Amino acid sequence: MRLFRAGCTPIAIALATLTLAAAVHADTPPSAAAAPTPVRASASASEARTVLIRAREAIEAGELEAAAAMLEGFLVEAGEEPALLLTLGALYLRMGAPTVAESYLSRARRLAGGNRNIADTAEDYLRSAAAEASRSRWSGFVLFGLRYQTNPSLSSESNEILAGGLRIAVPDALDEQADNNAQVSSGIHHRYRLSPQVVLASDIDLYGALYAEDSSLSYGVIELTTGPAYERPAREHRRWRVRPHAIGLVSYFDDAVDEKTLGLGIDFGFRHGPRSAVTATYQFRHRDFSDDAFIDGAARAGDEHRLDLDFAHEIVPGQVLGLRLLGRKMNAGRPWYEEEQLEATLRYLFRVRNLLFPDRPAMAVTPYALWRTTDYGGADPAIAPNLTRSDDEWRLGIVGSAPFAKDWALELRAEQAERNSNLPNYDASNTLVTVGVRRQF
Amino acid sequence: MHKTQCRASAAVALHASAAATLALALMAVLSGAAGAQEIAGAVASVQPQVTSSIAGAPAQDLARGARLVQGQSILTGADGRTHLLFVDNTGTTLGPSSRLDITRWTYSPVRRAGELRLRLLGIMQLVGGDITEADAGRLLVDTPLGTVEGTGAIILVDSRDAAQDSVACLIFGKTLRGTHSRSGARAEVTANEQCLRFTPDGRIEDFPLLQERAWLDRTLTSLAGTDRGPTPAWRGLPQTASSLPLVADMHAVLTAIETQNFLDDQTVASDAAVDSRNRQDTLRTLEDGDARVIGPGVDLPPGGECRVVCGP
Numbered sequence: 001m002r003l004f005r006a007g008c009t010p011i012a013i014a015l016a017t018l019t020l021a022a023a024v025h026a027d028t029p030p031s032a033a034a035a036p037t038p039v040r041a042s043a044s045a046s047e048a049r050t051v052l053i054r055a056r057e058a059i060e061a062g063e064l065e066a067a068a069a070m071l072e073g074f075l076v077e078a079g080e081e082p083a084l085l086l087t088l089g090a091l092y093l094r095m096g097a098p099t100v101a102e103s104y105l106s107r108a109r110r111l112a113g114g115n116r117n118i119a120d121t122a123e124d125y126l127r128s129a130a131a132e133a134s135r136s137r138w139s140g141f142v143l144f145g146l147r148y149q150t151n152p153s154l155s156s157e158s159n160e161i162l163a164g165g166l167r168i169a170v171p172d173a174l175d176e177q178a179d180n181n182a183q184v185s186s187g188i189h190h191r192y193r194l195s196p197q198v199v200l201a202s203d204i205d206l207y208g209a210l211y212a213e214d215s216s217l218s219y220g221v222i223e224l225t226t227g228p229a230y231e232r233p234a235r236e237h238r239r240w241r242v243r244p245h246a247i248g249l250v251s252y253f254d255d256a257v258d259e260k261t262l263g264l265g266i267d268f269g270f271r272h273g274p275r276s277a278v279t280a281t282y283q284f285r286h287r288d289f290s291d292d293a294f295i296d297g298a299a300r301a302g303d304e305h306r307l308d309l310d311f312a313h314e315i316v317p318g319q320v321l322g323l324r325l326l327g328r329k330m331n332a333g334r335p336w337y338e339e340e341q342l343e344a345t346l347r348y349l350f351r352v353r354n355l356l357f358p359d360r361p362a363m364a365v366t367p368y369a370l371w372r373t374t375d376y377g378g379a380d381p382a383i384a385p386n387l388t389r390s391d392d393e394w395r396l397g398i399v400g401s402a403p404f405a406k407d408w409a410l411e412l413r414a415e416q417a418e419r420n421s422n423l424p425n426y427d428a429s430n431t432l433v434t435v436g437v438r439r440q441f
Numbered sequence: 442m443h444k445t446q447c448r449a450s451a452a453v454a455l456h457a458s459a460a461a462t463l464a465l466a467l468m469a470v471l472s473g474a475a476g477a478q479e480i481a482g483a484v485a486s487v488q489p490q491v492t493s494s495i496a497g498a499p500a501q502d503l504a505r506g507a508r509l510v511q512g513q514s515i516l517t518g519a520d521g522r523t524h525l526l527f528v529d530n531t532g533t534t535l536g537p538s539s540r541l542d543i544t545r546w547t548y549s550p551v552r553r554a555g556e557l558r559l560r561l562l563g564i565m566q567l568v569g570g571d572i573t574e575a576d577a578g579r580l581l582v583d584t585p586l587g588t589v590e591g592t593g594a595i596i597l598v599d600s601r602d603a604a605q606d607s608v609a610c611l612i613f614g615k616t617l618r619g620t621h622s623r624s625g626a627r628a629e630v631t632a633n634e635q636c637l638r639f640t641p642d643g644r645i646e647d648f649p650l651l652q653e654r655a656w657l658d659r660t661l662t663s664l665a666g667t668d669r670g671p672t673p674a675w676r677g678l679p680q681t682a683s684s685l686p687l688v689a690d691m692h693a694v695l696t697a698i699e700t701q702n703f704l705d706d707q708t709v710a711s712d713a714a715v716d717s718r719n720r721q722d723t724l725r726t727l728e729d730g731d732a733r734v735i736g737p738g739v740d741l742p743p744g745g746e747c748r749v750v751c752g753p
Contacts, residue, residue, distance in 0.1 A: 065613070068595060069532040069568040073524040075665045076486045076534055085665075095613045096633045097595075099650045103658050133634075133651055141700075154715045163723045171726045174719065187700040196632040196649070205703045209711070219711045223703065253714055279699075310698055322698050337713075345705065347698070370705065382724055399701075425723065426716060 055087065064095050082111045082118045090125050098132030105129060120361050120406060127440070131191060138441070140188040140204075143411060145436025147183055151176040151428060152211070158424035162384045181218075183209040183434070194228065201243060202226035221251040225265070241269045247285060257290045263304075275314040282307050287330070300333030318362075322347040335378025336389065343372040356402040356410060363402045370395040384423060391426060393419040401438065411436040481546040481557075482509040482527035490518025490537075511546040517563070522664060530570030531557060531580070536664045539563020544583070554578045564599045564660055567591070569614065582609070586639035587621040599660055603641060610636035610650050610657075619645050 051074045058067035071088050078084050089104035105126045112119035131137040155176045160167050185207045192200040208220040227245030247263035265283035272278070285304040309325040326343040346369050351362040376389040383389075397415030404410050413434040421427050484507045492500040495513050503515065509525060517523060517539045525533045525541075529548050535541050540562045548555030553571040558581040565582075572578035574593050582589045584600030584607040594614030600607035611617035611630050617637060618629045624643030630636065634650040650657060 065568055065595060066530075068613075069530070069570075072534055072566060072568060073485050073526065073532050076488060076522055076524040080662070080665050092612070097612050099634050099654065099657060100612055100661070103654070103661050106658070107662070135651075152715075153719060154712060155719065161723060163726070168723075168726075171723075173726065174722060185704060187703070196635065203699075205700070207704060207707045219707075219714065221707055221710065251710065258714065259710075308702070310702070312698060324698070324702060326702075345702075347701070349697075366701075372709075380720070383720060425719065 052087070055091075059091065059094075064091060067091055068095070080107055080111055082108045082113075082115065082122075085111070086118055086122050086125070089122065089129070093125055093129050093132070096132075098129040101129040102126060102133055116359060117361060120403070123406065124361075124440075131189075134191075135193045137191050138188065139191075140186065141438055141440050142186040143184065143436050143438040145183050145185075145411065145413075145434045146180060147209070147432055147434040148178070148180050149430055149432045150178045151430040152179045152181070153177065154419070154426075154428040154430060156425050157427050157429060161425040162387075162423060163425075164382055165385055179211060181209050181211040183207070183436075197230055199229045199231070200226070201229045201245075218254050219252065221249065223247070223249040227265075231269075240271070243267050243269075247283060249285075259287055259289050261285050261287045261304075265306075277312050279310040280308070281310075287332070289332070302331035302333050302338070304328060304330040318351045320347075320349040322349065331377075336376055336380035336383075338377025339374055340377075341372060341374045343370065345370045354402055357404045360403045360405075363400055365398065365400050367398040368396075370397075383425060387423060389421060389423050389426065391419055391421045393417065407440045409438045409440075411438050478510045479546065479548075480508050480528065481511060481513075481543055481548075482525055482531075483507065484509065485524045485526040485532070487523040488521055490521030491523045491535075492516050492518075509543060511543055513543050515541045515543075527557060527570060527572075529553070529555065529557070529572045529578075531572060532568045532570070533559075534566045534664050536564035536566075536660070539565065541565060545581075548572065556581070559583065561598055561600050562602065564597075564663060566597050566612075566661075566664055567595065569594045569596075573614075583622075584609070584639065586623065586641065587619055587645070589637065590618045590620075592616045597657075597660060599656070600639075605641070607639040608636055608653075608656070609639075610634065612650075621645050 051070055055067040055070045058064070058070065068088070068091055071084060071091065075081075075084060075088070085104045085108035089101045089108055091101075092098075092104060093101035105122045109119050109122040109126065112122065127139065131139045153174075153176075155174050156170060157176070158170065160169055161174075162168075186205070188204040188206075190202045190204075192202075194200055203223075203225050205223045206221070208218075210218045225245045225247050227243050229241055229243035231241035244264070244266045247261065247265055249259070249261035249263075250257065251259045263283055263285035265281060267279055267281035269277065269279045283304075283306045285306070286301070287304055288301040305328070307327045311323045313321050315321055322345075324343070324345040324347075326341070326345075328339060328341040328343075330337075330339045330341075332338055347366050348368070349364060349366045351364055354360045354363045356363070370393075372391075372393040372395075374389075374391045374393075379385050379388045395415055395417045397413060400412045402410045402412075411434070413432070413436075415432050417428075417430045417432075419426060419428045484503055484505055487503055487505050491503040493503040493507065493513060493515050494500040495510065500516060503523065509515075509527070515523065515525070515535060517535055517537050519538055521537055523535050525535065527533070527546075527548075528550070533541070542560040543557075544560050545556055545558035548557075548571075550571075553574075554576075555572050556579040557572050558579075559565075560583040562585065567580075567582070569580055569591060573580045573591055580591050580594070582591075582596075582598055584598065585603035586600065586607045589596070589598065589609040591611065592615040594617060595612040596614070596617060597610045597612055598608070600609075609617060609619060611633060613633050616629055616631050617635070618627065619637040619639065620627050621639055621643055623641075626643060626645045628637055628645040628647055630647050636648050636650050636653070638646045638648060640646070
């Protein structure tokens, strides 16, 4: 009997106790086991709490249907309780039933009254549900920030560098110089449902940094990817999706086009159970560096191959561990810009009480660590004809996002970057602090 | 945690009398002492105006913990609703002004297989248990216009009478099949939130639930009951989102990670450009004679190409 398997002993004991207690009713006709008068259910707070705990356990165990059964059953007793509706809405969203989720979440938001936590959380989930349910839907974010960096130009920390085969003292003009800049970044997503299983998924990513000082480069980039995503229906936790896509990218330095890229890619996402997912992406990019760029001797044009593996595992609800492994190989027309790069990024996302705005939903905090190693294709005669550059880099950082109003969050980021190179020219470190506001839409 | 374990523990917490009845039923089935009236399940919760009858006997009010057997009919009044829990862990919420007949119930807890056949007039939401999961199991719901059969499913059914359309939706699950009782027409949906509509003229149409939002809202609201304000059950519970089982959607997490990856990649791209800029500035300094040469570093190869900025 499965109830008596390991791990279920307390349940079995409880059931046995209850069975004895119920024995006194054993002779009661099935249709009238209790009082003849209509019974108004009145579950206690402890029952409600237990149901939530059990439902959470079921969710964590991946038994989403079991959780739904518990919560649906309790809904009959509790009525349209906002917290219960919110939980059910979030659960159905996760189960891949966004229209049903919307129905519950809309009612949770409407009935939340003055409880802004419930209302805001319902609103967040509603946005996701609407995006999932609608045939055509835009979503995304835009972030405006101010960034302080101790060494935005990545000037060498060494006292001497190589130039044209000579060792020279670092000129004053190339000394480290702190700077501030304004930046904007945005991710815009559009989903157009072609059929129950196929969605045309398009993403536009924008990033721009505007520096006040001439010593730093203002930089802008826009990238578009678009392609049909086929996803198996969410009837099981094991789900996969595949998305071939086209890529277009343009970047600018100051007022000149630096790079135009076209490419093709394919990503394959696999969700192993309710809490783990992996996405593998291969992309081929043809990168064409513009002659208009002011940098003499910079990369010309070449092909890039990228393989990107992203693992994400939800340890408990609200806590996600992510690992990204990235390999790149780029030919750029000049050996010293040809790169072979390996990169690993570890992220840990968790939520904590919103210390900055206590009456708002929890803060999302993501500490991360990035390691990158880059080998270049050949020596740069203008720097050191007999030495081929090779770099190792570490970045440690943390990002915090604190909601302060509906759809708005304060973003804080701090990062320390260290790069070690066999060429002193590229030994550099940088500390950055960013403060910004993010708007979801 | 196994589904049965999850549900059993929830049942213990939520509806002790229903759980006890189910435990009795399970023990009776295992011991072979069930007799003619095998217990199919129990009433887990009930709102007023719910009655029950068996084999034409006068209807009696139904209470939480009451047992369910084959041949039993459950009737709800205009404000009544009830949640029934079957031995195989199938959970059914019956909405107001509805009638549900348990026309067939067989179940082997050892094989986790059996058959549950219901006849419905009204609205019902059903979360399938073992019977809908097992290959050997069958879940059938008869409506005035036809029969639906669900596999591994959460389904929503609305069937009033033979003069009106009947609708059955697969909320979550593997398949929902429909057979029209008048024409014999068949249809099947296999994706979440896809529905079957039985029309009085003998057709079965499939359509996405998305097209019937208003009906969905009405139906789910009537199953849950109207807003009764904070119930005793929830008093004393922290009404904050962080106290709820947050079920972060992995897709959203992955989207956030992808965005972060893009930003990281742009950092790399801009770093590379900054390196190029430094390289150029370094050489220009050398060319202008502003650099203080410390000594030879590495030699240019004889006749080596000067690719960047070279001195005169």
